Amino acid sequence: MREITVRDAIREAVMEEMQRSPGMIVMGEDIMPGAFGVHAGLGEMFPGRFLETPISEAAIVGTALGAAMTGGPVIAEIMYSDFLAVCMDEIVNQAAKIRYMTGGQARVPLVIRSPIGMTRGVAAQHSQSLEAWFAHIPGLRVAMPSTPADAKGLLKTALRGEDPVLFFEQKLLYGEKGPVPDGADHLVQLGTAHVAREGEDVTVVATGLMVSKALEAAVELQRSGISIEVVDPRTVSPIDFDTIYGSVDKTARLLVITEATLACSVASEIAASVAEHRFNSLDGPVRRLGSPFVPKPSTPTLEKLAYPGTDDILRIVREMVPRRTR
Amino acid sequence: MREITVRDAIREAVMEEMQRSPGMIVMGEDIMPGAFGVHAGLGEMFPGRFLETPISEAAIVGTALGAAMTGGPVIAEIMYSDFLAVCMDEIVNQAAKIRYMTGGQARVPLVIRSPIGMTRGVAAQHSQSLEAWFAHIPGLRVAMPSTPADAKGLLKTALRGEDPVLFFEQKLLYGEKGPVPDGADHLVQLGTAHVAREGEDVTVVATGLMVSKALEAAVELQRSGISIEVVDPRTVSPIDFDTIYGSVDKTARLLVITEATLACSVASEIAASVAEHRFNSLDGPVRRLGSPFVPKPSTPTLEKLAYPGTDDILRIVREMVPRRTR
Amino acid sequence: MSNDLPKETLVGFWRDMHRIRAFERSAAYQSTLGKIYGALHSYEGQEACAVGVCAALQAGDYVASTHRGHGHSLAKGARMDRMMAELFGREDGYCRGKGGSLHIADFGCGMLGANGIVGAGYAIAAGAALTAKQSGSGRVAVCFFGDGAVTRGTFHEVMNMASLWKLPLLMVCENNGYAQYVSTTETMVFRSVADLAANYAVPGVHVDGNDIRGVFQATVAAVARARAGEGPTLLELRTERFNGHSSGDPQFYRSKAEVQELRRSRDPILRLEGELAGAGLLDDRDAILAAVEAEVTAAVAFADAAPYPAAEAVTQDVYA
Amino acid sequence: MSNDLPKETLVGFWRDMHRIRAFERSAAYQSTLGKIYGALHSYEGQEACAVGVCAALQAGDYVASTHRGHGHSLAKGARMDRMMAELFGREDGYCRGKGGSLHIADFGCGMLGANGIVGAGYAIAAGAALTAKQSGSGRVAVCFFGDGAVTRGTFHEVMNMASLWKLPLLMVCENNGYAQYVSTTETMVFRSVADLAANYAVPGVHVDGNDIRGVFQATVAAVARARAGEGPTLLELRTERFNGHSSGDPQFYRSKAEVQELRRSRDPILRLEGELAGAGLLDDRDAILAAVEAEVTAAVAFADAAPYPAAEAVTQDVYA
Numbered sequence A, B: 001m002r003e004i005t006v007r008d009a010i011r012e013a014v015m016e017e018m019q020r021s022p023g024m025i026v027m028g029e030d031i032m033p034g035a036f037g038v039h040a041g042l043g044e045m046f047p048g049r050f051l052e053t054p055i056s057e058a059a060i061v062g063t064a065l066g067a068a069m070t071g072g073p074v075i076a077e078i079m080y081s082d083f084l085a086v087c088m089d090e091i092v093n094q095a096a097k098i099r100y101m102t103g104g105q106a107r108v109p110l111v112i113r114s115p116i117g118m119t120r121g122v123a124a125q126h127s128q129s130l131e132a133w134f135a136h137i138p139g140l141r142v143a144m145p146s147t148p149a150d151a152k153g154l155l156k157t158a159l160r161g162e163d164p165v166l167f168f169e170q171k172l173l174y175g176e177k178g179p180v181p182d183g184a185d186h187l188v189q190l191g192t193a194h195v196a197r198e199g200e201d202v203t204v205v206a207t208g209l210m211v212s213k214a215l216e217a218a219v220e221l222q223r224s225g226i227s228i229e230v231v232d233p234r235t236v237s238p239i240d241f242d243t244i245y246g247s248v249d250k251t252a253r254l255l256v257i258t259e260a261t262l263a264c265s266v267a268s269e270i271a272a273s274v275a276e277h278r279f280n281s282l283d284g285p286v287r288r289l290g291s292p293f294v295p296k297p298s299t300p301t302l303e304k305l306a307y308p309g310t311d312d313i314l315r316i317v318r319e320m321v322p323r324r325t326r
Numbered sequence C, D: 001m002s003n004d005l006p007k008e009t010l011v012g013f014w015r016d017m018h019r020i021r022a023f024e025r026s027a028a029y030q031s032t033l034g035k036i037y038g039a040l041h042s043y044e045g046q047e048a049c050a051v052g053v054c055a056a057l058q059a060g061d062y063v064a065s066t067h068r069g070h071g072h073s074l075a076k077g078a079r080m081d082r083m084m085a086e087l088f089g090r091e092d093g094y095c096r097g098k099g100g101s102l103h104i105a106d107f108g109c110g111m112l113g114a115n116g117i118v119g120a121g122y123a124i125a126a127g128a129a130l131t132a133k134q135s136g137s138g139r140v141a142v143c144f145f146g147d148g149a150v151t152r153g154t155f156h157e158v159m160n161m162a163s164l165w166k167l168p169l170l171m172v173c174e175n176n177g178y179a180q181y182v183s184t185t186e187t188m189v190f191r192s193v194a195d196l197a198a199n200y201a202v203p204g205v206h207v208d209g210n211d212i213r214g215v216f217q218a219t220v221a222a223v224a225r226a227r228a229g230e231g232p233t234l235l236e237l238r239t240e241r242f243n244g245h246s247s248g249d250p251q252f253y254r255s256k257a258e259v260q261e262l263r264r265s266r267d268p269i270l271r272l273e274g275e276l277a278g279a280g281l282l283d284d285r286d287a288i289l290a291a292v293e294a295e296v297t298a299a300v301a302f303a304d305a306a307p308y309p310a311a312e313a314v315t316q317d318v319y320a
């Protein structure tokens, strides 16, 4: 299969869905070439359908919502997901609720694409992972792809749906390559996890960038005879609990990893759900790994301490697996 | 001890702290008498210190923050906590982070008071319990008192601190009475749970309005020989895990109740933490009870289905306690 | 009176304003009977705004409304019985009882929803206007909002964007002088909302919102401009709120006399009625009133008879 | 040239602008060496704005800044060495390396912080002005912001509130014509920011932001008004951004020639220098330049020598 970057996979999804749906539009700041260059080259292909906006995120998302309710699909691009804090009303009080509040009258084919998480030194207001806010809210879907194929397939599915979707793109993954099926029919259903690596001893559930850290750790752990199963939920709302539960039934041990701070995170949700619904499958405590409960510092020496790393995964998994099974 | 309502307890806290700190101000919409009448009568006592604002929540919280950074203490009152969605940047990207981002230079004696949760029929945009959003964020404190004494004591402590505090007041509790110590020195430390009722069989952790539902259930369960211990964390950031763990060590069973939707909630956080740190104390799965994953409907027949009720507590606790111990 | 508009139009205005008022009074009464569960924000006093504006619209045009939205819905074409059923929280209400007064919507007639968040409607209306523009449908979108809502920053964000993109949008401020219990002269330093339009290279028009002819004519002009691709217009309709902010408001902040005087001198229905009667155009008066009364009675009966939604409805309509 | 201001003042302006430029150039160079980790937003071209405004302030006055904040910090009185150390991510930086360029603050000199969120500074400055007013301290607060930031609704929310409350606030727009890679003529339908003040019953003043005398004098007037309790002033300083938006911007959206022409004709430092030299006032030129150079060199040495924060710092400064 051809290998393309996450950036190109997203660009392809946008391009193909623009071709498929003549009513589709995209709005945002510096929309050409778009945040992290995702739209490069698309402007000329679709004249009048990439709308350059003022720095007015509340109006961007609100207008995108109104357009989606009456037409669509619509992509609203928000340059850094931290900026979603200025348009939470439009997302949570409006987009998430309009279908329910109107007794099912509204359809909302709206996708909010936004880069998330870690980058170099940009500190507390440009590095957060706030997906838990949205996963907390009924009416929203939340995607966090970790591979080019998933990025493309999930975005296309999101654009063909009628629910508002938060589509989070990990900044450090844009340049990562991976195999992506040819053709315009590659879809990935929201709410379906992917077992990124099979294993026997510990189920490691990880999202976004943390999937690659878990896979890195897996290789290292294999050397000392520990086999971990890496499950990537791909969407954090809904969460594919069946796949997670099935894996825990097999391994009897769970570690959940998130780049976000742990308190009230998606990792806590998964850990709590397993402890509630698969208590009897567990051989030991559920474990969680997330960022320390601090804003992100700028300086590199502290920054690396403010995110979970592969070393943390190795340490925790080794604590989890009793020596006899190694 | 004298019995006063939650409303009066909050009014007393505001009054006493206004007297104590001549620099203290209060800002918000319809500030006299304030949301749910909390400030009744205070305007004349403190001329020029209750500031009536336009309908501009972002400016209210941002201005309150700037005032707190340079003076304070400041209360910003936001009429319904759902409206916090329009000022999340000011709370999360600014107030929560300014101390850290400046390497400790900033102090932020800012309290955002806001009514939260259930009321009659006001539907999806006036009934949410979004405390988990704030508990997720380092740099914030989040209080959710369930009694007049705690409301007064926590608010006074919050106003004497230098960290931004979200102070959530359950609308249906304003009129509830309870004993409150006399005098201006009644303080309750943030991060200290209260054991609202001692018991042996199940630890029930509940916040806000859910505390009274748990206490109601406790009486009923006692009749069938089941004794529950009701723990009210009082603040959901920080959470007093010591008290919760201690109770679980005793009872070996945990039910966590929240009025919020469960996904990524404070209830999930508590359940996950217990499953992680007290796995070996547990005799059975942790259980959670929250609102169904739907926006709040207006009509009374559906509304009552959209919140957790005492019946749900009874059912779950009965499922948790094996017959032999009854 | 000037014979500016045909008799049927004027009499229609009068009837449609009456329908709104009769609906509001009936709803208020039903609320005292305990049949309506949530709070109500009465539109009484502002009827000429909704009716005058919506009379200048087509069925396919869009309206985004506010917490004070009953008048907008009725004027845009919503059925009174399904509205009453919504207030009663019934399955046959427009929103299956899930929205209630604060969220009534009838997408079928282009009414995109009342809104519980002040200042949230601007962008939704602009988005509908954007769809109209991109698709070339020729539709326009109207955003109703109160004077208090102008201090939300979203007003300015949308004014700028809508003007830049020349969206077919009408921004209609119903300036009733109050935001909840506070006179907006205390919270807005500017005295004219319409004048804010100039910043955005958009016409800003002052209209007496209780003069339905003026409202209608200003809207016709704004709609023509929008359909011609010339962009948005800001209309400021000066009007009055005859009741408290919402059903529970005892109005300590203004005197009974003030309200009585408003009801006497600033009633948009009485005003048109006087003009029509003076010109001998109200020969159908009693028949019309009887028909309105019958419609309201039927609406209440419909709502009373409608079932509450079944329990399973609570989890429906969250996702597609 | 007009002998409007004393020699020391004018020469001081010239020196202070130089300090900023020298700092920016040094930082840009250090960044290419890999010593600075995050992105930088250069203030080159806009020096007259920061220096002219801050020269009219007292030490106790407050400034809220933007992502393009180095100039504001230096002009308000921050030390160059601790600023450089902050960019280098060191413990001796103003923010212990935790803020970096985007969040430099020096509360000791009233600089309340750069800000990574466009449009977030307005209210913070207004709050500082509110403290000044409530306490009667006589202080004023300045909010610097870009032209792109005017389309955030928070601008209007704060203008209204500050005018209502007659806050001692200066709203200072540095209009450099761009928001990131887009000309703001494409995203703002209004051509004048200063004119927006009229809505809020506030003076709006247009100033050539590269004419430091004009900037200073306009600020002196606004400060006097603020201290007299007459409320806010909006200043629009028309200026130029000599570099790309941030350190990584290749500026595909404008030609090299355009930038060269700006640097030739619109340099605020060259402009003052020409005037001063023409009037024979720049006799100290070389000594001043040498002193600035020495300060920059010392700042880099200081930053180089400063330690990185210890690991435990990562969890400090979250709560009091």
Ligand SMILES: Cc1ncc(C[n+]2csc(CCOP(=O)(O)OP(=O)(O)O)c2C)c(N)n1
Residues within 6 Å of the ligand: B029, B055, B057, B079, B083, B086, C067, C068, C116, C117, C118, C119, C145, C146, C147, C148, C149, C150, C176, C178, C179, C180, C241, C245
């Ligand atoms: C963002 C937000 N802030 C505050 C409120 C509470 N609130 C509801 S209606 C209202 C007053 C609105 O005044 P105006 O816009 O003039 O409309 P009117 O009620 O006069 O029709 C307020 C403050 C809200 N619903 N949303």
Ligand SMILES: Cc1ncc(C[n+]2csc(CCOP(=O)(O)OP(=O)(O)O)c2C)c(N)n1
Residues within 6 Å of the ligand: A029, A055, A057, A079, A083, A086, D067, D068, D116, D117, D118, D119, D145, D146, D147, D148, D149, D150, D176, D178, D179, D180, D241, D245
């Ligand atoms: C709310 C928000 N939206 C978008 C951005 C991304 N951003 C950073 S600077 C900038 C352009 C700002 O332009 P302007 O205000 O004119 O300041 P200048 O860079 O020209 O000094 C943008 C869009 C942001 N930081 N915050």
Ligand SMILES: [Mg+2]
Residues within 6 Å of the ligand: C146, C147, C148, C174, C175, C176, C177, C178, C179, C180
């Ligand atoms: Mg009003």
Ligand SMILES: [Mg+2]
Residues within 6 Å of the ligand: D146, D147, D148, D174, D175, D176, D177, D178, D179, D180
């Ligand atoms: Mg600019």
